[in-house]
Amino acid sequence: MTEDRIRLIQPVVGEEELALIDEVLKSGHMTEGPKTMEFESKFAEYVGAKHGIATTSCTTAMELSLRVLGIGRGDEVIVPDFTYPATADVVRFVGATPVLVDVSPESYNVDAEHIKEAITPRSKCVMPVSLFGNPIDIEPIEDLAEENDLYVVEDAACSAGARRGQRRTGSMVDLTCFSFHPRKIITTGEGGMVTTDSDELAELARSIKKFGMTAGAGGISTFARAGSNFKLSDVLGAIGVVQMSKIDEIISRRQELAGNYDELLDRVSGVVPPKVDDGVRHVYQTYAARITVEKVRDRLISDLEKKNIETQIGTYSLHMQPSFSPVPKSGDLETARMLFENLLAFPLSHYMTEEDQEFVVTSFKELLEKNQANG
Amino acid sequence: MKIAVFCATGFIGQNIVEKLKSEGQDFISTDFADSPSEEEIDYRRVDILRFLGRAVRYRSSKPRTP
Ligand SMILES: Cc1ncc(COP(=O)(O)O)c(C=O)c1O
Numbered sequence: 247m248t249e250d251r252i253r254l255i256q257p258v259v260g261e262e263e264l265a266l267i268d269e270v271l272k273s274g275h276m277t278e279g280p281k282t283m284e285f286e287s288k289f290a291e292y293v294g295a296k297h298g299i300a301t302t303s304c305t306t307a308m309e310l311s312l313r314v315l316g317i318g319r320g321d322e323v324i325v326p327d328f329t330y331p332a333t334a335d336v337v338r339f340v341g342a343t344p345v346l347v348d349v350s351p352e353s354y355n356v357d358a359e360h361i362k363e364a365i366t367p368r369s370k371c372v373m374p375v376s377l378f379g380n381p382i383d384i385e386p387i388e389d390l391a392e393e394n395d396l397y398v399v400e401d402a403a404c405s406a407g408a409r410r411g412q413r414r415t416g417s418m419v420d421l422t423c424f425s426f427h428p429r430k431i432i433t434t435g436e437g438g439m440v441t442t443d444s445d446e447l448a449e450l451a452r453s454i455k456k457f458g459m460t461a462g463a464g465g466i467s468t469f470a471r472a473g474s475n476f477k478l479s480d481v482l483g484a485i486g487v488v489q490m491s492k493i494d495e496i497i498s499r500r501q502e503l504a505g506n507y508d509e510l511l512d513r514v515s516g517v518v519p520p521k522v523d524d525g526v527r528h529v530y531q532t533y534a535a536r537i538t539v540e541k542v543r544d545r546l547i548s549d550l551e552k553k554n555i556e557t558q559i560g561t562y563s564l565h566m567q568p569s570f571s572p573v574p575k576s577g578d579l580e581t582a583r584m585l586f587e588n589l590l591a592f593p594l595s596h597y598m599t600e601e602d603q604e605f606v607v608t609s610f611k612e613l614l615e616k617n618q619a620n621g
Numbered sequence: 622m623k624i625a626v627f628c629a630t631g632f633i634g635q636n637i638v639e640k641l642k643s644e645g646q647d648f649i650s651t652d653f654a655d656s657p658s659e660e661e662i663d664y665r666r667v668d669i670l671r672f673l674g675r676a677v678r679y680r681s682s683k684p685r686t687p
């Protein structure tokens with residue numbers, strides 16, 4: 247057993263972030279200000295979008311996006327069943343109806359075929375999720391959205407820096423939402439961002455996230471519409487600015503560690519590593535492999551924990567959560583159930599070593615065999 | 622007693638219409654789009670939510686195409 251716990255993920259933060267936070271504190275400007283604006287423009291440029299609008303989380307970024315599009319009562323929004331509950335909850339929060347659809351067993355993402363089955367005249371928007379750092383297969387989805395007059399709001403909480411061919415997550419759809427929670431690619435502690443190419447949507451988003459304000463004559467604000475407060479403090483914006491200088495290094499390290507797991511797991515039966523399409527830049531916010539034997543995953547998580555190895559489930563199948571029992575579902579959602587019960591997220595910490603990875607996979611193999619033998 | 626189904630072309634509405642039809646219930650359904658069913662059902666094309674929504678200033682800029 248190793249001395250230290252092998253962590254699922256660890257934020258890559260240090261002296262540089264502290265120095266910039268210090269600058270913010272000394273400036274006396276602690277609400278949203280120049281540092282958050284710098285973070286917004288650096289992030290938007292990185293994802294190839296015209297605008298970045300910082301928020302307090304990905305959840306508030308998604309709520310803001312739906313409010314900007316005027317989605318509400320009587321509207322349906324198509325959401326994958328295999329995602330974090332926040333994706334569908336924001337739909338309910340704005341008063342619209344989420345319709346849950348199944349996902350692909352290979353990419354874990356929602357695909358155009360499943361979306362198509364749930365489209366009705368009341369469908370207003372589709373919210374595909376680029377899960378775990380793997381970008382959605384955008385072309386068939388955007389064709390479908392175009393044909394059916396649907397907005398696309400992407401939940402890219404886990405996928406900052408992902409790419410499909412030349413197309414970057416953050417500039418593929420109407421509005422893209424990112425998370426800067428500590429389990430994400432870059433972090434500000436808590437935080438989120440909406441990116442868009444639309445001047446009109448960006449202006450509306452900036453107003454709604456700031457009490458519905460617009461600039462008025464003589465520097466006195468005008469309140470043009472109902473709004474909220476989703477502003478990101480400059481203390482956190484400063485962390486974001488520094489994190490942007492590290493993002494590619496963080497992603498490279500995650501890809502390197504994922505490649506090691508691919509090789510190590512190739513020698514283990516009973517587990518399928520995540521599949522990546524050609525030409526895709528998967529950023530591996532999560533390295534989630536599928537255990538092919540049903541009903542052993544949960545025991546593996548607790549057995550690995552005893553060896554000081556932190557693992558996790560992939561994510562949730564919403565229709566299996568009590569909160570989603572009254573929500574409409576399209577089809578049997580069997581793939582989402584299977585992934586919820588059988589995906590295992592391996593530790594992928596920036597600071598872990600190859601020896602750590604070997605120890606993880608050796609322990610995993612041993613425990614998988616033991617659990618299989620015990621039925 | 623006649624049953625009224627609102628939002629009949631929506632995901633839930635379509636399921637309700639199917640169910641009521643299979644049970645042979647006496648119902649009328651309404652929504653803003655064309656009839657959700659090819660078979661004969663008592664359907665009125667009217668957007669009740671839009672009438673309600675007139676009280677609300679900010680609605681989507683995206684037009685609904687029935
Ligand atoms: C797919 C997905 N969407 C949304 C969220 C919520 O992000 P945040 O914590 O920034 O609100 C998460 C968080 O885990 C997530 O995994």
